Amino acid sequence: MISRFKRFLIGRPMKSAELEGERLSKLKALAVLSSDALSSVAYGTEQILLVLIAAGFAAVWYSIPISIAVLGLLLVLIISYRQTIYAYPKGGGAYIVAKDNLGVSTGLLAGGSLLVDYILTVAVSSSAGTDAITSAFPSLHDHRVFIALIMIVFLTIMNLRGIGESASVLAYPVYLFVIAVFILIIGGVFKVIVHGVHSDIPEIGTAVSNISLFMLLKAFSSGCSALTGVEAVSNAIPNFKKPEERNAAITLVMMGTILGAMFIGISLLAYWYGIVPNEKETVVSQIANATFGRGMIYYAIQAITALILFLAANTAYSAFPLLAFMLAKDKYMPNAFKVRGDRLGFSNGIIFLGVFSAVLVVVFHGDTENLIPLYAVGVFIPFTLSQLGMMVRWIKLKPARWGIGLCVNTIGMLTTLIITLIFIFTKFSQIWMVFIFLPIVIMGFFKINRHYQNTADELRVNIDKEKPAIKGSTIVVPVAGITQVVLQSISYAKSLTDNVVAVYVGFDEEEIERLERKWEEWDPGVRLIVLRSSYRSIIRPLVRFIETVEWKTQETDHITVLIPQFITKHWWHNILHNQSSLLLRAYLFTQKDVVIATVPYRLHK
Template sequence: MQSDEADEAGRGTAVTPSAEFPPLRPDEVATLRRIGVRWQPGRPPKGLPVDPTLDRYRGRPAPTRFGRLAPIEMFAGQPGELVATGPAHEPGSRAARALTRLRRVVLGPPLRSSAVLYERMRKLVALPILSSDLLSSVAYGPEAMLTVLVLAGGGALGLSLPLAALLVVLMIAVGLSYRQTIPAYPHGAGSYIVASANLGVTPGLAAAAGLMLDYVLTVAVSVAAGVHAVTSALPALAPFNVPLGVLVILVLLAGNLRGVRTAGNIFVLPTYAFVVAVLALLVVGWWRAAGRGFAPMPPPPVPAAEGLGLLLVLRAFASGAVSMTGIEAVSNAVPAFRPTEWRNARTTLGWMVAMLVVLFAGLTVLIHLDGLVPRPEETLLSQLGRLTFPAGPWYPLLQATTALILLLAANTAFNDFPRLLFFMARDGHAPRRFLHMGDRLAFSNGLVALATTATVVFVAFGGHTEALIPLYAVGVFLAFTLSQSGMVVHWRRHQGRGWRRRLGLNAVGAVLSGLVLLTAAVAKFAEGAWVVVVAVPLLVLLFHRVHRHYARLHRALALHPPATGPPATPGPGVPATPGPAEGEELPQQVRHLVVVPMARLNRASLRGLAYAVSLGQPTLAVHVAPEDAEAERFREQWRAWGDHVRLEIIVSPYRAVIGPLAHYLEALHAAGPELTLTVIVPEVVPRRRRHRPLHSGAEHRLRDALRALPGVVVTSVPVHVTD
């Protein structure tokens, strides 16, 4: 049953393209009304000199003089609203058009914002997309566990059965716990949201950091394991494992940039084919084992490299637990399902856990019955396939499907990592650019960030699965533990029907996940888990810093009620009351001084000066001269023009221009802090891009120099060179 408290802390916001533009709060709207009541424009409003509805261009492209933007057609929408259609951002240069066409071929044409409702997954598509990581882990999870046990010799391999039984119990407990989480948080039940809502901001960010590391490692490990499966069947490709892995990551990125539905169509067949191939392997393998009365074959003698102790057993258990990575994927992606979202997500998760238990337990027991041991040159699944299918096409089919699902298992991370960043950006803990949906309604920035980070990790570790596995379990089980602990608090707060049973189930999941977390952190600390242990708090600190910046930005940009009464105007000889000009929100509160920097008297500078004077505000012209002689020449030219505007000349004997001008403007602002200083810079705009390096670009350097100065507005008056 869906919980009535699903939208705790306002977290039920739908995942739509409008999430980049959050609405004003009621108190902000009230403040906006109070500001509007006191709004007094400086001049009486006049009629607009053009028709803003663009009725002249209705139904055909608006004119573009320079051809840098493709034509955009517009048609009427709601009253006072135009709707732009067409490739609005397609550049017009020949090279840029070629790149854009290539982009359209790879990614497909852009989708309208309204199509987000149709970019949802049905259960048959969601199952392979979201389970590829979870199910593919059975290809390396049992092997990771046995690789540790075999260090104590062949006799220790018998411990694989009780350890596998404990892992199956853990899988079922965590799976049932997440099945409860989904209806309680139907708008996205990720560990970040659950932990933040019930345990606090810092635990939620810790869960997010663990998940982010897990997703990055999912891509790196899955691709490494997939390439290893390929090289097991084709040893000649072994020297090229790193380039092959990078190529696979790029293909996955391109497929996901095409959108959720397209990615699902690409990845459906390999997942189902892998499941069918492994089930066939289990049926034939168990049939052969039944023929000999399920008597286990003795493993080949393996010398012991370590003593069999508790620490080694714990390391083996933690290594086998990587088979559970991806079990939280469905709870993160609930909004991506078709209605009823939470019900379809919960059903999909149930099927995923059932398939995981069958495949993991079946393969572990079959490996034990056949007496197989890990070998560096060939995976255990490959050995099992050769033994079970000694002839015919079945072994190549098994290896092909295994390689495909391992290579495509990273798609689960590509689905969930950007969505996690979306929720974090919505709360101000990640850059807001991760709220943006790309052309195909996918979170393009998050996808690119994941692909880039995973590529760096993959290349840094040389594409070796065994080097990446020790880093794997800590992050994901940290998220499991915090999520399930958060659900325990949730049920205690909202004591609905059957809450004790639900609380108990989530408590079991939290305790078991916590034990695995501690085991992995301690047992694998020296093998590389220390990287995750150190990275999580550093990421949490980074998220807090990002949130602090956005909090300061919100306070700076928040609407403040205007003070009662008109602003006091200082009389003669009375110093103005200092105050930041940027705090003014009413036209009658703004006092202007317009400054026009002038290098020489030509059409560009005179156009900028004419524009400044047309504003009807006090205007000052400033010229920077390298020596007194040039200053006098400019002053004579100014008198010849008519001396219509006050001129101030700065002599810069060291020939610097931007520095002295910026310091002068800063001094002006300090002398009159109540003024809004508007700097109007004439700017020559050449027709062709290749001509830009021929110009100094002083206007851009001046803008950069003044950007940090409050109460200063820098604008440019472009003069276009058409020849």
């Protein structure tokens, strides 16, 4: 039943040979890997205005030069990550760049930050999508956490079905969103041309007395939240069809062009219409309302915006499992993240991402404003380290025209570093947990790596000197009486060796005498040893006996504890029986250097 339900949810298992068919074309990759970056235009301008409005309505004109500065940084990042794609065609983005050029610890900082960022991407996207829905339907405001959780479950299942299938389904909403935003921008510009701009908006260049450089930098850093997701293409190069790096580079440029055009268009409309942030209505909702009124087009734009904000999380579902795979391959994350699931995706990474992002949504009550600062810091740390890593690479290798690349990366590194510092200083009360969580994550990476190294050292065999030791075998069979399961266990034990001993732990002298009589009558050819337990414990006397046998025979024999166990027909039947065999096996497994085997006997009634 469970297997059938699993097949219904995620589909039939796929052969390893079908992996090539799961690779993405440029158009599908643009939809899957750019959904996070493209969707950020829905809240990027709003984040700028939230800062500026504190200085009064007259300060909103600064949103235009700030938006242009954000576009400049976007251009630098696109050029930089395009260089990264060709320099590191195996993928991995900031993690690989930083590890290769700045050292393992710095690489792990970048990798850990990206993993945290991808978890936050899912949480922020689902929360932002919920905000778009509640803007159109305010009555749903109290149910925003539940709505966000439903979408996380949906995206997790879709990605477990494989990247090819999820890309085919999710590409349509992404391109619908791009079309809807351009319709909104064209409609808005047309209305401005016909009817003019909002009469009260301050002209560009208007003096604002209480504006400061620090506030402008803070608004710029907040607007840079629109750049999150730009790095996803460079992380996921192996998902592209061949030639992977060329297709990835083209996709990255396409994404940057579309993102830049949409972002500056929304910022201009917000300025011309005199839009100010509203707690119960997003900036995009206000622009759509001002352009088309609350008619069919408005609700269509809101629905598509909500959908793309939800689906923005799909970028993380594509990039997180690949990054986790690379860290696991380097022995910094559990090996489980290297395993492909039935549909050829890294399903453990997908499930991990879904669970942790759902926890964040619940903890923050689906509040996008509280999540975005964490989200932005998580991505700008890798941005900075990636730029710095590429700078070191240019200086070390000095290829043709390396000065241009170094100049681009230096500008990018300094800008993203400033943005990161601004976030830290201005929103420390909202992001302080990053400085606790990230060191814990990095420490976890090193602990995992040390464990794998220690395990490899202990398991390594010197093939020139070490050969298998030929020993005998002594088998200990714990028994609770004379039953079919004991008969089957002893038969199996005797087929392996003549050194078999049965052990019975008794509490009552009458029961002990009765069993000894029956055993003598039965005469299975195996010696019965009776252990008396004054404290009604079965495991403790058995363990002491096994220790005695182990001490006497460790040089000559392998010790095997063969545990008889019957398997009930129905799961609830287990409640009706003592689970002594399970407890004994669990204890021996963790405490003793003996072989533990189970002989099952299935009950049919």
